Amino acid sequence: MERKTRQYQAIFEVIAQGGRPLLSQEILELASKAVPQLSLATVYRQIKSLLEDGSIRQVQLPGQNPRYEIGSHEHDHDHGHHHYFQCRRCEKVFDVPTCPGNLDKLAPAGFMVEDHEIILYGRCGECAGENVMRKH
Amino acid sequence: MERKTRQYQAIFEVIAQGGRPLLSQEILELASKAVPQLSLATVYRQIKSLLEDGSIRQVQLPGQNPRYEIGSHEHDHDHGHHHYFQCRRCEKVFDVPTCPGNLDKLAPAGFMVEDHEIILYGRCGECAGENVMRKH
DNA sequence: TTAGTTGCAAAAGGTTTGCCGTTTT
DNA sequence: AAAACGGCAAACCTTTTGCAACTAA
Numbered sequence: 366m367e368r369k370t371r372q373y374q375a376i377f378e379v380i381a382q383g384g385r386p387l388l389s390q391e392i393l394e395l396a397s398k399a400v401p402q403l404s405l406a407t408v409y410r411q412i413k414s415l416l417e418d419g420s421i422r423q424v425q426l427p428g429q430n431p432r433y434e435i436g437s438h439e440h441d442h443d444h445g446h447h448h449y450f451q452c453r454r455c456e457k458v459f460d461v462p463t464c465p466g467n468l469d470k471l472a473p474a475g476f477m478v479e480d481h482e483i484i485l486y487g488r489c490g491e492c493a494g495e496n497v498m499r500k501h
Numbered sequence: 502m503e504r505k506t507r508q509y510q511a512i513f514e515v516i517a518q519g520g521r522p523l524l525s526q527e528i529l530e531l532a533s534k535a536v537p538q539l540s541l542a543t544v545y546r547q548i549k550s551l552l553e554d555g556s557i558r559q560v561q562l563p564g565q566n567p568r569y570e571i572g573s574h575e576h577d578h579d580h581g582h583h584h585y586f587q588c589r590r591c592e593k594v595f596d597v598p599t600c601p602g603n604l605d606k607l608a609p610a611g612f613m614v615e616d617h618e619i620i621l622y623g624r625c626g627e628c629a630g631e632n633v634m635r636k637h
Numbered sequence: 638t639t640a641g642t643t644g645c646a647a648a649a650g651g652t653t654t655g656c657c658g659t660t661t662t
Numbered sequence: 663a664a665a666a667c668g669g670c671a672a673a674c675c676t677t678t679t680g681c682a683a684c685t686a687a
């Protein structure tokens with residue numbers, strides 16, 4: 366993607382301003398405010414090219430559809446290594462900047478650990494005081 | 502599912518003897534040795550009922566198809582809480598029995614951590630000495 | 638002008654389901 | 663024989679792709 370179309374600008378803007386990883390559906394809905402006729406196919410195509418040039422990164426939680434957030438070199442320093450927190454009430458995903466460090470000792474003997482992923486689950490700041498049953 | 506059909510026995514046996522979480526495709530292939538005409542639909546239906554009665558558990562790694570392994574109460578003690586290791590060469594997934602414990606402090610202030618998941622990536626015992634390029 | 642983009646609809650890949658014939662009890 | 667189960671094909675859901683129309687440069 367080399368042209369700065371309205372679709373491109375709307376999609377990139379939404380991800381950049383999102384503040385947290387967004388689902389492709391969310392990106393479509395938010396970017397549609399700026400470009401009403403926007404199609405999901407275009408969202409996916411822009412996501413693909415933004416991923417390829419490193420502008421955004423894909424965030425995968427187990428058993429869930431992929432989310433996208435602004436890429437590492439845009440505002441990170443340590444190769445972008447960090448983790449995620451998902452709120453069990455509002456289901457939003459948030460970045461967790463810290464990392465406990467080496468987890469090599471967890472693996473069985475003879476296994477060589479090269480990397481790890483950590484996902485925390487619980488209640489985000491907004492939902493921590495709220496009742497379980499309500500939504501919004 | 503309340504009847505002990507050949508399909509049921511073959512599928513359960515494969516998961517129980519697998520030693521590691523298996524993909525539904527792998528379950529189909531392995532169980533087909535015992536029941537050649539076995540269909541994927543049956544594998545999924547048995548998986549569903551085995552999950553419901555707790556005989557097996559679902560293992561989800563980010564961005565990958567679900568795997569299944571023998572259920573917690575079958576041979577665990579601590580509610581089955583444990584983690585996983587995936588080999589980047591052979592792509593098999595292995596259980597990691599240990600857990601670093603509380604990761605509450607990683608989350609942003611105001612967030613309430615209830616649970617966590619950890620996935621390690623690297624080389625399994627068999628693949629640790631092997632060359633990156635080869636497969637098998 | 639014209640090559641890159643978009644929208645639409647169809648295709649793909651994995652999982653689920655409806656239907657109906659088969660098997661277990 | 664009745665109820666449960668299995669196989670096949672169609673349905674689903676999310677993501678990808680072919681193609682003709684559109685648009686940025």
